[in-house]
Amino acid sequence: MKKKARLLLLFAGVIIIVGMCFMGMRWKIAWEAVNFVESDKFLANRERGFYNMRGIRISDDSPVSGEILEGISREHPMETLELLQIHIGTYQDREISSSGVEQIRRVFRAYADREQPVSLIVRFLYDWDGNGAQSDPASISIVLRHMEQAGELLEEFQDQVYIVQGVFVGSWAEMHSSRYLTERSYLTLIGRMHEVMPENVFLAVRTPAYWRMAAGRTEPLQESEAWKTQEMISRLSLFNDGILGTWLDCGTYGDLHKEDSESLSDSWVRSEELDFQKELNLYVPNGGEVVLDNALNDLENADEALRTMHVSYLNRAHDMQVLEKWKNTQYRDSGSVYDGMSGYDYIERHLGYRFVIRDVSAKISGWKWEKPSLTVNVENVGYAPRYTACRTEIIFRSRESGEERTVTADTDARTWKPGEQTSFTVELPELPAGAYDVYMKVTGEKDRTAVLFANEKITAEDGGCFLGTIKKGE
Template sequence: MSRKGPVTKFKWMPLPKTEKAESLNNPYCGLYAIYRFYADSAMLQPEGKMVEQISINTAHQLCLVEINLLPYNEMPLSEKAINNIERIFQYFIIQKKQMIVRFVYDWEGKGILNEPKDITIILNHMKQLSLLLKEYANNIYIVQGLFIGSWGEMHSSRYLSDRNMARLAKQLYECTGENTQIALRCPSFWRMLFQTYKPLDAETGYTDIQKARFSLFNDGMMASEVDFGTYGDIKAIDSKEYSDKWVREDELKFQSELCNYVSNGGEVINECAYNDPTLAISTLREMKVSYLHSEYDEQVLHKWKKSKCGFALWKEKTAYDYITAHLGYRFTLEEVDLSLASDKSGNIKVSIKITNMGFSPCYHKFEVKLIIRTAALFVVHKCTADTDTRKWLPNEKVLLEAVLPAAEWLTEKEHKQYQYSLCMGIYDPLSEQPIKIANTFAALDYTGVYSLGNFILGN
């Protein structure tokens, strides 16, 4: 009859864990392309393909889906429009993409001319779309803008007053799912809406209060000293109105703090010194940028592609390679250690140090599993690590610790030795995807479980 024996022999053999210089293609971050549709048609604009005929870059996890409501700028959305929008959403869901959705009334730079002349029409459109936005909340990561302005970018609009924007923001907040972020075009809009100079912090981030779901996007990123009107000329210390646009240095600092808890992304435009590779990398890291348009601005992207990266691991890669690989989160294992508990309990202590080398947090609570497998890959133990991946901030080491009941695995007769593997897997329940890490460990299987090392137990 089999019986458990005390653990008297133990040897830990960690596997090499060099960081690899390549993009990981994880959910909620990276490059994206734009897909444009009119609400009354499921045909891609201007190409003319039906939505089901669209080919999506497999390297992109994110897609910016723009829905133009111009045909309905004087009336409620029709049942046909609602059905078309749902059809569009369903296609991107089938393709397993996370959507950034932007509703607009203008693609010509004529926001005031094309948007509804009565704000109640916009508010009603939001209400009509609410069922869809909530039904597909797990797949709609971000809604960009408040439906207003040229290209939906919240400028050149008749609705930029504090009162109007507060009404639009409240309505959209109530009409979207609790996991969906709402991105504002300028940091000053965030301060104005929530009547505060203080960004989110550990007490307010990831709570159910309204401002905790409002993030940023910048389609004039690194274009000039003021990012083409995103920032202003007032120092934060001299600001007298919440709507004031601060100088670049103060706005970058504000974003760095706010975007510990909500996302930031957009387009880089206007080739200039502000988007030269070294400064661009520094700025993207300070802004905590997690997503960028893959096609715009071509001149800026070309400059990055022809510039070598100066970091040691990436010395053979371009600045473009480095930037795309660090958009969002990038988890790297620094150290893995196992030791036998000193209390003779037969338990093993696990200590894992992880650093997020990406520009931003992940903004999602992933499941982190520790798994013990035999040499034949049979699982003898699995547990969930006590951690919150949303709080794995850039360039900060995270320590995962656990105590595992090793004596329970020794069920054979005494004086035997057994070899096991310590494994770890990170999994996102919303996208149903494993999260890749930036080390050279080989994934054991399609679930994204990594072997961190082997150990021997004996009795």
């Protein structure tokens, strides 16, 4: 009996010792997340929103004035997006002169001098009066040479330029009313644009049919093809200056069904073109102007269409009748933080991407061979994705010393799709015992600007987002 008791005591001792060893092989941290509340505030984010429009005429006889350049540097200080129209009609019979090239360079330098940088949508054009056929150069070779000169200039300022619209020709360069928009000539022009424009700049054509002609197919871009900017279709986007103006978006769509179409130049019926954009514009931008006050652009209808098209930018000055209608209409959704906001402000908040942090959780205990981690859950409530690459960092700042340790997250903000939540996990770095404030910062790789999130009271001065506090014991 005594022998049995001794064996039981020995066994119990072994169990206790082994248990203590295993206890020493575990870790534990404390995590306290902030309360994440969605905000309805305006966010000065790049590459999205209502844009200002500016036109500059380039001429040897009347060079761009210092007053104009000063205006570029100082006007619209809160703008993050601008459409710059560069009129080069003076040179319709020759290449752009050295004086003209230098004037354009000075314009871009003025944008570079702005305290608040902007992303530029650029359109080179020969016509401002609706006389495209008369204003275009007499030879397509002149257009091609102008494209080469423009491409050389934009290489110098490519980090400022987001999109180049059109192929220079036609009325207002909106890709109509030009003899150079036959299929053969158009393919020559868009091919040269792809050759000479900086690789990290999107190109934009006026209709889905023009996209299909350039792509040589009827199917939109797929995710496996996206962001490969050395390929034309991966950076070929859309612009539409007739959004919701008529059932056909003022000539953007047609009356043929896809199955009845015999040519890539055919425009399809509205519903099928909307379906096409719903897929294509997950990977390349879409935007333009809303026009002609009618039921299609009433707030509820407009919200649905802009969401389907993944629209990320609109003209803030045209069509004012439509924009005023939105300003005088309230958005209503009792379960939304945007309830009671004007329709104009509601649409502004949703153009392009709008990221909201929904939750951050932590793995707070585990074995020594496991690592603590944080999982961040982000929702994109905007109409569209972010189309250019970003770096996402999680920053751990010691409350005692202020020292920071940074982990780059394995996530691509371009895949944070509209209407969806995305989660990603980062492992904590080796941290000494203590308390750490945790921040997330998402920075555009091209514009080097912090992406602001639509959350209340968590944004730091550098644009980072405060996520919570970790406490780690000895």
